[in-house]
Amino acid sequence: MRFPLFIATLMFLQPSVAHAESAAGEILEDDLRGHIEILASDGFAGRKPGTIGENKTVHYIATEWRKAGLQPAAGADSWYAPVALVDRTSLSESFAFQYDNGKRVKSVRIDDDQLLLRGAKPISSLSNIPLVHLGYGNQTVEEMEPVISGKLALMFLSSRPGVNGFPGYRERKANVIAAGASGVITVIKSESRFARAARRFRTANTSLDGEGKHADMEGIIGWKAVTKLLRKVDLDAEDLRDEAKSEIFQPLLLDIYADLSAETQVRSYVSHNVIGKIAGRDPASGAVLFLGHWDHLGECGPKNADDRICNGAVDNASGISLLIETAKRLTDGKSDRDIYFLATTAEESGLLGARAFAENPSFQIDRLVAVFNADTVALAPNGKLIAVVGRGETDLDEDLEKVAAAHDRKIDKTDKANAFIKRQDAYVFLERNIPAFMITSAFSDQKRLDSYLEGRYHDASDELDDQLLLGGAVDDANFHVALGRYFGNVETYKAKNAPNSAANSAGD
Numbered sequence: 001m002r003f004p005l006f007i008a009t010l011m012f013l014q015p016s017v018a019h020a021e022s023a024a025g026e027i028l029e030d031d032l033r034g035h036i037e038i039l040a041s042d043g044f045a046g047r048k049p050g051t052i053g054e055n056k057t058v059h060y061i062a063t064e065w066r067k068a069g070l071q072p073a074a075g076a077d078s079w080y081a082p083v084a085l086v087d088r089t090s091l092s093e094s095f096a097f098q099y100d101n102g103k104r105v106k107s108v109r110i111d112d113d114q115l116l117l118r119g120a121k122p123i124s125s126l127s128n129i130p131l132v133h134l135g136y137g138n139q140t141v142e143e144m145e146p147v148i149s150g151k152l153a154l155m156f157l158s159s160r161p162g163v164n165g166f167p168g169y170r171e172r173k174a175n176v177i178a179a180g181a182s183g184v185i186t187v188i189k190s191e192s193r194f195a196r197a198a199r200r201f202r203t204a205n206t207s208l209d210g211e212g213k214h215a216d217m218e219g220i221i222g223w224k225a226v227t228k229l230l231r232k233v234d235l236d237a238e239d240l241r242d243e244a245k246s247e248i249f250q251p252l253l254l255d256i257y258a259d260l261s262a263e264t265q266v267r268s269y270v271s272h273n274v275i276g277k278i279a280g281r282d283p284a285s286g287a288v289l290f291l292g293h294w295d296h297l298g299e300c301g302p303k304n305a306d307d308r309i310c311n312g313a314v315d316n317a318s319g320i321s322l323l324i325e326t327a328k329r330l331t332d333g334k335s336d337r338d339i340y341f342l343a344t345t346a347e348e349s350g351l352l353g354a355r356a357f358a359e360n361p362s363f364q365i366d367r368l369v370a371v372f373n374a375d376t377v378a379l380a381p382n383g384k385l386i387a388v389v390g391r392g393e394t395d396l397d398e399d400l401e402k403v404a405a406a407h408d409r410k411i412d413k414t415d416k417a418n419a420f421i422k423r424q425d426a427y428v429f430l431e432r433n434i435p436a437f438m439i440t441s442a443f444s445d446q447k448r449l450d451s452y453l454e455g456r457y458h459d460a461s462d463e464l465d466d467q468l469l470l471g472g473a474v475d476d477a478n479f480h481v482a483l484g485r486y487f488g489n490v491e492t493y494k495a496k497n498a499p500n501s502a503a504n505s506a507g508d
């Protein structure tokens with residue numbers, strides 16, 4: 001009785017790969033639904049990086065791509081590129097502040113619930129460290145370095161002080177750390193926003209493991225505490241906030257010193273990007289990249305809920321299913337350029353997998369003529385406008401119009417979807433001047449998108465049921481195949497930015 005069982009196990013462990021499953025013809029709803037059903041099942045546990053859900057997910061994607069006829073492209077014959085991550089969970093902190101009133105040093109009492117700290121190490125402390133009011137921290141690294149190096153930065157959170165193209169919070173904080181700040185304390189003015197941030201602060205914060213990405217100490221402080229601190233040195237918090245918005249604002253060294261210590265749970269682990277490749281006939285002509293994030297949130301439902309698993313059917317099992325089916329259609333040997341497929345990890349923690357890939361790519365990314373990110377494609381019925389996140393950012397808009405026109409599709413010209421440009425994996429490539437887009441008809445209908453964002457988005461209810469609309473996803477998937485054909489072929493698309501293209505070797 002045992003022998004047949006043993007055979008069965010072996011067969012399970014070795015998926016049949018005798019024939020490639022490259023497919024011709026249109027992608028259909030059932031093609032996508034089949035993958036979503038698996039990726040968004042409870043067995044995949046919400047696809048959280050570093051869990052059993054990750055193992056199942058990355059294995060599934062690599063298996064599907066291998067069946068489609070792709071080659072592994074993470075380096076050394078592997079599908080999996082390791083991404084070192086670290087989770088930091090703030091456990092407790094203590095702090096004391098002193099100021100110099102010109103005659104002697106006095107201490108200021110700050111309420112316990114007004115300041116939360118997280119250390120880079122399990123036990124971190126800074127003593128007698130001077131505070132610098134950095135405004136929004138939007139000066140250049142070089143400008144900030146002389147005044148902030150080795151000190152504690154007080155920095156406002158707000159990302160929109162009325163200036164277009166103002167850098168986001170994450171970018172500003174990274175610059176402050178690059179300028180050598182030992183600590184960064186973010187000032188949050190709104191009480192309700194501070195309360196929300198405080199709750200989040202006690203849950204794990206995920207980041208790429210590596211030097212220089214963290215200050216020794218990071219924290220958040222409430223408006224009441226900041227107002228009190230500044231008043232001691234005859235400064236007004238409201239005034240400083242207004243001044244920080246002006247272009248001539250200069251960081252201000254304060255006569256305030258802090259002793260800070262924090263206890264932090266630090267967990268390091270390795271997650272993975274999955275990378276596959278379709279070799280082109282003329283690799284010197286460049287490459288095209290399709291990507292999408294495989295990760296989701298694991299369990300995110302309320303503590304006592306029956307169903308706590310956040311299956312992420314829309315976000316982003318839908319995008320991964322699109323990538324699997326698109327790959328199958330493009331393995332027929334008709335592409336001049338190499339076509340790469342990348343499934344990223346830890347997008348939900350701030351595009352970390354995409355950033356890790358761009359910092360340490362397994363192929364030369366300056367060969368890329370176009371990048372397409374598939375995220376959140378299952379919200380609209382078929383026949384909707386195509387929203388192009390990244391429209392107006394590159395010189396590829398006309399080419400996208402051409403592909404759309406050839407396939408009876410129309411592109412949304414409102415550019416509203418660009419509001420999401422920094423919140424999706426393609427942004428990492430745009431930052432490096434590589435033309436990159438997120439293309440989805442799910443983002444062209446603001447009302448529909450809003451109701452998703454207020455409802456199922458990052459909620460346990462984002463699962464596969466009959467509310468999931470796959471008509472638009474199918475449109476988008478077939479459009480991605482068309483994009484692969486167009487940008488993969490040197491006849492249809494003569495690269496403007498490829499290293500070996502005529503435009504670049506013209507000697508100008």
Ligand SMILES: [Zn+2]
Nearest residue numbers: 315316348458
């Ligand atoms: Zn998400």
